[in-house]
Amino acid sequence: MLKGFRDFLLRGNVVDLAVAVIIGGAFGQVVNSLVADVLTPLIGALGGAPDFSAIKLGPIALGKFINAVVNFLVVGAALYFPVVAPMQELEKRRKKAEEAAPPPPPEPPEEVRLLREILSELRRRA
Template sequence: MSGFKKFLLRGNVVELAVAVVIGTAFTAIVNSFVKDVLTPLIAAVGGQPDFSDLKLTLGRADFTYGNFLNALIGFLMIATVIYFLVVNPYERLQNRFFPKETPDERECPECLSMIPKPARRCAHCTAEVTPVTDQATSAP
């Protein structure tokens, strides 16, 4: 039982629970935005006020593709907002405060072991290698 208690009290489980609750609330907001704002704007151009009424009848089967269109628009809106308001700024902050370090080592072309960039000879296989300077490795 104590293992289960430790699992529940770990930080990432609590963070995940908070994320699910916030995500659910955010989904409700975006779905309302799609239904009450975006769909009427599209209807003003296309003439259809509510996509949920759209259906295709083949024989005796009804395909209600309008609900799918509403769900698709909602998904695209959620994905767009999440990318531009969460993922993109987070990646910028990560790159600004925690820049990726350039490796100080490289592979020996003969034995594939890791050697320092300025090395002229591999310490493992003693093959002669051309030293690499920072200017040679930087992209133009």
């Protein structure tokens, strides 16, 4: 039973997933700091306080929802422009370079390989 558990934990996918979760958490902190400490104050400086939590429609706290939507859009922009867009551009360039490169020559037939081996053996003996 412990061997199965060990095998499960050491499978490549589980380890990759664990690393991705840890890196994702750390990256999430970076993005949240970028939004809270850099972009939100910048938006506040340009257009007034970016806090809508005081807006209410009767008993409905509409401002909190607006804050969540604005935060989602700012986080999305903070991820898209410096991370996703450059990665997409790099992927396009890589694919373009692969398409421009000539395809490797096809493998020679078995008979040709055998004849080459025989020829090299004869040259070695001579």
